[in-house]
Amino acid sequence: MFMPDAIGFIGLGIMGSPMAANLVKAGFDVAGHTRSRAGLDRLAAAGGRPVTGLAEAVTGADVVITMLPDSPDVEQVILGPDGVLAHARPGTLLIDMSTIRPRTARAVAAAAADRGLRPLDAPVSGGEQGAVEGVLSIMVGGAAADFEAAGPVLSALGTTIVHVGPSGAGQTVKAANQLVVAGTIQLLAEAIVLLEASGVDAHAGLQVLAGGLAGSTVLDRKGAGMLARTFTPGFRSDLHHKDLGIMLDAAREAGAVVPVGALLGQLMAALRAQGDGGLDHTALLLATERMSGRTHD
Structure with a gap:
C-alpha cells in the first residue's frame, strides 16, 4: 500500500x-x-x-x-x-x-x-x-x-x-461549484438590498431565510459579514471573476447554455471595473447597492 x-x-x-x-x-x-x-x-x-x-x-x-x-x-x-x-x-x-x-x-x-x-x-x-x-x-x-x-x-x-x-473532471465540477456560489451570493445580495430598502430588519430576515428552503452554506458563512459590510478577502473577487471565465469557457466547450452564469460574469466584471476586485466576492453586494442607487452608512 x-x-x-x-x-x-x-x-x-x-x-x-x-x-x-x-x-x-x-x-x-x-x-x-x-x-x-x-x-x-x-x-x-x-x-x-x-x-x-x-x-x-x-x-x-x-x-x-x-x-x-x-x-x-x-x-x-x-x-x-x-x-x-x-x-x-x-x-x-x-x-x-x-x-x-x-x-x-x-x-x-x-x-x-x-x-x-x-x-x-x-x-x-x-x-x-x-x-x-x-x-x-x-x-x-x-x-x-x-x-x-x-x-x-x-x-x-x-x-x-x-x-x-x-x-479534468475535478475542474469541471469546480466550475459548476463557482457558478452556484456566485449565483447564491448575488441572490443573497439582492435579498439584503430588498429587505433594507423596504425598511425590514435584514438580520431578522436572513435568520428566517437560513431556516427555510432558502438556507445555504453561503448564507450561513457569508450573511453576517455582508450585513456588516465586511469584505476582507477570504476569496477575492478577482479570483472569482477568473473562475467564472473558466466556467463559461467549459460551458462553451461542452455546448452547455448557462445564461445566468453569463450574467454573473458581467456582474463580477462590473465589480472589478469599479475597483473592488481585491475585496471578498461578497462585495457583489456593493455593486448591487450601486445599481439601486443606495449606499450603506
Whole structure:
C-alpha cells in the first residue's frame, strides 16, 4: 500500500498556507515553496519546512501539491523547464488543487503521466475558513487507483472528498461549484438590498431565510459579514471573476447554455471595473447597492 510521508507543497497563499499547516498537523513532512516571504514564514510557524526553490520542495517527495492562482501559473510551475516534472521522481502523486481550466488540467495530466507521475486534479471549495478548519470539499479527477492512494493526504484537508471522473473532471465540477456560489451570493445580495430598502430588519430576515428552503452554506458563512459590510478577502473577487471565465469557457466547450452564469460574469466584471476586485466576492453586494442607487452608512 502506498503510504506517503514527504509532501512538497507549492503555493502558500490564503488557501495554501492553512492547507499545508493541516498536513503538518496530520504528521506529514511538508516542504513548502512560494514566492512570498510571508507564506514561507507561516509554514515555518506551523512546523513545516520552508524552502527557497521549487526543486528542493519536489525532489524526493512522495506527493507534490500545487495550489496556484490560474492556469498559466500551473503550466509554468509544473511544465516549465525547471518545474515539477523536471524534478519529481516516477511514481510521485501530483495533486493540483488550483482552480484552472479543465482542458489545462487534462494537458498537465497527460504530460505528467508521460513522465511516470500519477496526476490528480483536485480543486477545493470551502474558502479560507474551510481550509483553516480542514473541512474543504474536494472534487477529484484522475485514475481511481491514484485517488485511493491520495486518500490519507486529502483526508487531512477536507471532509467531503469525491472522485468525480477522469482527468479534468475535478475542474469541471469546480466550475459548476463557482457558478452556484456566485449565483447564491448575488441572490443573497439582492435579498439584503430588498429587505433594507423596504425598511425590514435584514438580520431578522436572513435568520428566517437560513431556516427555510432558502438556507445555504453561503448564507450561513457569508450573511453576517455582508450585513456588516465586511469584505476582507477570504476569496477575492478577482479570483472569482477568473473562475467564472473558466466556467463559461467549459460551458462553451461542452455546448452547455448557462445564461445566468453569463450574467454573473458581467456582474463580477462590473465589480472589478469599479475597483473592488481585491475585496471578498461578497462585495457583489456593493455593486448591487450601486445599481439601486443606495449606499450603506
